[in-house]
Amino acid sequence: MSWEVYTGTIDKIVEASNGKKIKISFTGGEPFVHPKFIDMLKYAKENGVYRCSVTTNGSPPPKIYKKALPYLHYVIISYHFEFAFHDKVINNITGMWKEIQDYRAKDEYKGMHVHIMALPGHMKQWQEIIDELKECGVEYTIRKIRPRVNMKRT
Secondary structure, three states: OOHHHHHHHHHHHHHHOOOOOOEEEEOOOOHHHOOOHHHHHHHHHHOOOOEEEEEEOOOOOHHHHHHHHHHOOEEEEEEOOOOOOHHHHHHHHHHHHHHHHHHHHOOOOOEEEEEEEEOOOOHHHHHHHHHHHHHHOOOEEEEEOOOOOOHHHO
């Protein structure tokens, strides 16, 4: 999407809202892959969007999340452990959690939640992730994934 289309869309949404609070969630794929994503968050926040949230896979480096947090209200990390570099993603999660705690200490609410996408037969890996998240105080939900049995039905 071009910058002009994005900013025009935000402007039209804000105008059509007639002063109501607007909340926008960026999901689908990995939003941080877009080279202007942080600029997009900033534009939304500075031009009438009340709250922005994002669902991410946790792979971008902590410095990227740190740049985005001023414009975000809530972050959901969708942890697909079968695709993730575990140490990297856990490091990113705990680093972001620390940044969020710093915002909360200044009475600026920021939220974060981890969705653990859990495949059957991998409970040991789930438990390792859960233990690390609990140790840091990060909220999480286990989302059991049920693989398709017959892929020809798609």
